[in-house]
Amino acid sequence: MYGPPGHAYVYFIYGMWNCLNFVTRPEGEPQAVLVRALEPGPGLGSCRGPGLVCRSLEIDRGLNGRPLQPPDLYLVDDGYRPGPILAGPRVGVDYSGEWRDRPWRFCLDSPHLSRPVRAQRRRRPPRVGRGGGSGGGGGAGGAPSGWPVSP
Numbered sequence: 001m002y003g004p005p006g007h008a009y010v011y012f013i014y015g016m017w018n019c020l021n022f023v024t025r026p027e028g029e030p031q032a033v034l035v036r037a038l039e040p041g042p043g044l045g046s047c048r049g050p051g052l053v054c055r056s057l058e059i060d061r062g063l064n065g066r067p068l069q070p071p072d073l074y075l076v077d078d079g080y081r082p083g084p085i086l087a088g089p090r091v092g093v094d095y096s097g098e099w100r101d102r103p104w105r106f107c108l109d110s111p112h113l114s115r116p117v118r119a120q121r122r123r124r125p126p127r128v129g130r131g132g133g134s135g136g137g138g139g140a141g142g143a144p145s146g147w148p149v150s151p
Contacts, residue, residue, distance in 0.1 A: 002027065003023050004027045005027075007065055007068060008021070008023070008064060008068060010060065010063050018051065019035075035053050036105075037107070037113050086108070088103050089101045090105045
């Protein structure tokens with residue numbers, strides 16, 4: 001993770017899973033993005049978690065430090081433009097104290113996530129009160145607490 005940007009950082013966790021990160025900051029600044037899930041293409045198994053992503057794509061620590069370019073490991077811009085990007089608390093960091101609930105998990109709402117996004121509250125239509133007035137009761141609606149939706 002301390003390597004140059006545009007490289008893979010692959011580590012082994014829990015004695016059984018490889019996890020893939022993309023290094024994003026200059027060398028010496030340990031910042032990377034963990035690939036937590038993918039929508040699997042034809043012939044791939046489940047990619048609902050970082051370990052399953054690596055298992056399905058046959059990624060292991062042999063790719064650690066490799067540049068994100070062909071032939072080993074690379075990304076392709078296929079023109080897809082996602083809908084709203086959601087931000088919420090990270091998964092599996094209960095040990096991190098005050099950092100646990102920081103909204104540093106960014107994702108699309110997808111059935112392929114390792115942990116689903118909590119269901120959004122439905123906005124209730126305003127009630128029409130008897131004898132005039134709006135009657136209130138509309139509710140806040142929108143994204144649940146901790147999941148701001150990008151514009």
